């Protein structure tokens with residue numbers, strides 16, 4: 001049989017949240033000759049949170065040919081240079097650090113100096129080992145500059161976005177429909193299978209049947225098709241990551257809109273602050289095993305200075321983990337239905353994008369057979385596990401002792417082999433980046449991101465007490481480095497000026 005003969009004629013996406021509509025747009029762009037329908041329920045809403053992204057959202061928009069000037073104003077979107085982590089460490093000088101998205105200037109000019117200084121700091125020399133002075137996007141964030149350089153700046157700068165997730169869903173729905181995707185409203189009551197064990201159709205609440213050759217499960221935490229009908233095994237990350245709930249509420253936006261997400265550690269979790277053009281989105285991600293939803297809401301209100309209860313709060317539960325196989329038989333799951341890692345690094349949409357675009361490539365390369373199913377599942381699992389390890393590391397090396405929650409996190413021994421090795425190479429000292437590469441430990445995050453996290457929390461041995469402690473020569477004049485970054489910064493505009501409102 002030729003590959004063309006096997007290409008699915010009909011694809012049904014079940015679920016109209018961000019994952020479903022992202023999948024619809026990508027499929028509509030790549031498989032123009034396929035009949036694509038998206039089913040969503042008017043009775044079951046979308047999760048309606050998830051307002052921060054990594055640079056992958058830009059890759060998505062580039063791939064589907066949508067301009068920032070079109071989608072950003074429609075979704076109250078702002079630019080994101082990275083994330084500030086505040087109060088995760090109480091070590092003097094390390095109470096806060098910034099995790100920037102990468103800029104080309106970092107690798108070429110400034111990150112070598114950072115690694116040089118942290119290597120020396122691991123040997124007890126008193127060098128400048130805080131990550132903030134070494135990254136261009138940290139500097140531009142401190143100056144409230146957006147991440148779009150002038151045309152004559154010859155270096156690439158990666159960035160993400162903040163956006164209203166409800167508006168983004170509506171926008172993506174409109175685009176997908178204009179590209180020929182058929183939108184259907186209805187609630188699935190039953191999933192019917194072929195005798196081969198493949199999915200055949202879904203029955204809706206009006207008793208009609210919708211059949212397809214291939215199914216995309218975007219039904220959220222329920223995972224109706226993959227975990228429900230196909231009984232995919234679910235691997236919980238509960239032992240690695242304790243948070244399982246969130247409480248969310250908005251506050252008014254400030255006049256100067258910061259180009260960053262802020263993550264502040266609270267008593268039993270952390271609070272996000274995400275700037276949109278019309279409001280801040282705030283949420284407290286916590287473990288309901290340590291505090292009640294009421295306590296979490298009160299603490300978030302205090303943190304935000306919302307002393308009255310005028311602003312309504314939304315409470316959410318989170319299921320943290322992933323399926324063992326994201327693609328099985330004639331079904332692939334995208335979004336919460338495939339898994340979710342708590343939102344500390346805002347990675348969910350990036351994982352959704354990787355899954356759908358990786359699936360399209362693997363399915364095409366395999367001539368529309370399941371030839372590359374195993375390799376694809378392995379690749380997506382590695383991405384999920386890489387993100388999980390990076391997030392677990394935040395909790396493992398936290399430097400707080402004010403609650404059982406933080407102490408239990410620091411004492412947690414449920415760490416992957418990869419994370420154990422990364423921590424080993426950090427604490428052992430030496431060339432951290434080289435050790436990560438030679439031991440095959442570079443996955444979802446680059447060594448500079450790991451170093452940023454570990455150095456950002458001030459996880460260093462004590463300084464040497466002998467006279468050599470001040471004699472280390474970093475080979476890099478920090479004043480020159482700061483001046484270089486400042487001069488690069490002259491190529492960027494104020495964030496507020498970049499926003500169309």
Ligand SMILES: Cc1cc2nc3c(=O)[nH]c(=O)nc-3n(C[C@H](O)[C@H](O)[C@H](O)COP(=O)(O)OP(=O)(O)OC[C@H]3O[C@@H](n4cnc5c(N)ncnc54)[C@H](O)[C@@H]3O)c2cc1C
Nearest residue numbers: 015016017019041047050052188219220335336343348349
């Ligand atoms: C607290 C929290 C914070 C988050 N923060 C971020 C963040 O900063 N960045 C980020 O990238 N992600 C974040 N996420 C994740 C993000 O919200 C989701 O990945 C994203 O919204 C995609 O969700 P979804 O489309 O998979 O599911 P949903 O939005 O839940 O959509 C599910 C869809 O399935 C449909 N459905 C369900 N059952 C049926 C049925 N029986 N019949 C028919 N249709 C059905 C529903 O109608 C709905 O359309 C966060 C998540 C949480 C919980």
